[in-house]
Amino acid sequence: MRDDREARIKLGVDLGDLVPHRKITLDELSGKTFAVDAYNALYQFLAIIRGPTGAPLMDRRGRVTSHLSGLLYRTTNLAERGIRLVYVFDGIPPALKETEIKRRRAVKEEATVKYEAAISRGEVEEAKKYAQATASLKDMMVEDSHRLLEYLGVPYVHPKERRRRRTWPLAVTSGPPSVKTMTRYCLAQLG
Numbered sequence: 001m002r003d004d005r006e007a008r009i010k011l012g013v014d015l016g017d018l019v020p021h022r023k024i025t026l027d028e029l030s031g032k033t034f035a036v037d038a039y040n041a042l043y044q045f046l047a048i049i050r051g052p053t054g055a056p057l058m059d060r061r062g063r064v065t066s067h068l069s070g071l072l073y074r075t076t077n078l079a080e081r082g083i084r085l086v087y088v089f090d091g092i093p094p095a096l097k098e099t100e101i102k103r104r105r106a107v108k109e110e111a112t113v114k115y116e117a118a119i120s121r122g123e124v125e126e127a128k129k130y131a132q133a134t135a136s137l138k139d140m141m142v143e144d145s146h147r148l149l150e151y152l153g154v155p156y157v158h159p160k161e162r163r164r165r166r167t168w169p170l171a172v173t174s175g176p177p178s179v180k181t182m183t184r185y186c187l188a189q190l191g
Contacts, residue, residue: 030082038087038156039137042145045070046135053124054115054131067141068148075154087149089142089158108134 049057049066056066075085093101111133118127142158149156 026078026081026083033084033086035086035088038089038145038158041074041087042067042071042137042141043135045074046137046141047132050128050131053119054128056135064138064141067137068144071145071148072152075149075152079154085154087145087154087156089146089156091159108136 045067046056046064049070051057056064057069059065078085111130115127115130115134118124118130146156146158
């Protein structure tokens, strides 16, 4: 039987060795505009902005707000430094990514079970280990993010279909010389 890692389809293009690396300060980015991979940023906020037990931040009605907190603070902190952002929401994932999406869903389900079991045993530190892997982004959260960005006057792009070939350049034509993403795929499309 093949190892699960071998069975995965490698997605994206690894351009890491082609892109020069150097440390810079945020102040060096002042006056520039960047396109941001919105889903990536929202998942990051959902994973890391958590309460003392590892549960995501919530409003008094029990609605998750970690993503909004992260979006607000990161966007305003960068704006205070003169850095402009355009958030790019990808559309529907390509069929090739379906296997990876199913794998990620299974990892989240397993992490949720382990998180809840640790909480029920009163093992908060153990629960925190699994909490980050339980992050899930719902359509309503994306809509709330759109609304917050509109209130902040920050532009965003959200195509109906996931076609990065078209999405990233669309964001870039409005000014961004750079893209902030955890993947380097978009660089191949901009080049």
